[in-house]
Amino acid sequence: MSQPLIFLVAFSAVVGTSEAIRQIQTDSKRKEHRSRKNNLIVRCPKSSQYSHLLEGRRVVLSGDKLYIDTGTDHGQIFGHPFAGYFLPYPDSKYSGLVSTICDEPPIMNWIYIDRNTYELKFGTRPSAQPNWPGPFDCSRQDRRLTFAGWEGFLAVKEGDFWALYFDIDEDNLKSKVKSGTVVLDIELLRVEMRVRPSKEKSSDGESGDAESKQEESGSSEDQCEKNNEENIGVSEDIDLESPEVD
Secondary structure, eight states, X not given: OOHHHHHHHHHHHHHHHHHHHHHHHHHHHHHHHHTSOEEEEEEOSSXXXXXXXXXXXXXXXXXXXXXXXXXXXXXOOOSEEOOEEXXXXXXXXXXXXXXXXXXXXXXXXXXXXXXXXXXXXXXXXXXXXXXXXXXXXXXXXXXXXEETTBXXXXXXXXXXXXXXXXXXXXXXXXXXXXXXXXXXXXXXXXXXXXXXXXXXXXXXXXXXXXXXXXXXXXXXXXXXXXXXXXXHTXXXXXXXXXXXXX
16 A cells, blocks of 8 residues: 555544544533523513513513513512423424422423413423423524524513413414513523532531531432433433534
C-alpha cells in the first residue's frame, strides 16, 4: 500500500472516531437537558394592556389545569409551580411532559391538552390517554415549549385568573370560548430552576447524622421515583428526536 493511501486511511479513521465521540457527547447533553427539571415562564410577544400582568410570570398547577400566577400578594400562594421535564410517553414514539404536583412527596403527573376544550391540564395516565399528551418539545435556541412541532399557546382570562390553552384549530379559540373573552398569544420558556442551599450541615459532630439522613432520604426518593414511574407509566425503550444543545 502506497504512503499517500495509508495516510488517507489513517486520516479517515481519526475523523470518523472524532465524529463518533462528538455525536456521543451531543446526545449526552441532549438527554441531560431534556431530563432536567425546569420552570415555565410566560413571555408576551405582542404588547397589550395585559402584558404587564403576564410577562415574566410563572406557570402553576391548580385543580387539574395550568394557570399563570398573576398574584401580587406575597403571602398568598396560588397553585404549585410547574417543575417538569420531557419524558417518553408510554407506547408511543414521541415525548410527553411531566411535572411535580406537590413538593412532599414529589408526585409527578402528565401534562396534556384536553381534546374537547383545548385547555392545558395535568393528571395521571388514565386522564391523559384519551386526550393529547404530546408530542411536546422545545425550540432549539431559546428552548421555548412547543406542541406538535409549533407554538400555539394562549392565555385566556377566566374571571380573575389566566388559564393556558393551545390553539389547535388556529382560530384563536373562536369555537371554544365565549365572544368577548380576552385571548392572548404567549410563549412558554423553559427556565432552569433556582439553586437551593444544601440542607446537609458541615460540622463534624453532625456529619454522621447528615449522612444517615441523606441515605434515608435517598431511599425514600428512590421509592417515590419508583411509584411515580408506575403511576405515569414510564417507558425507557423509546428513542426520541430532540433539538441539539450546544
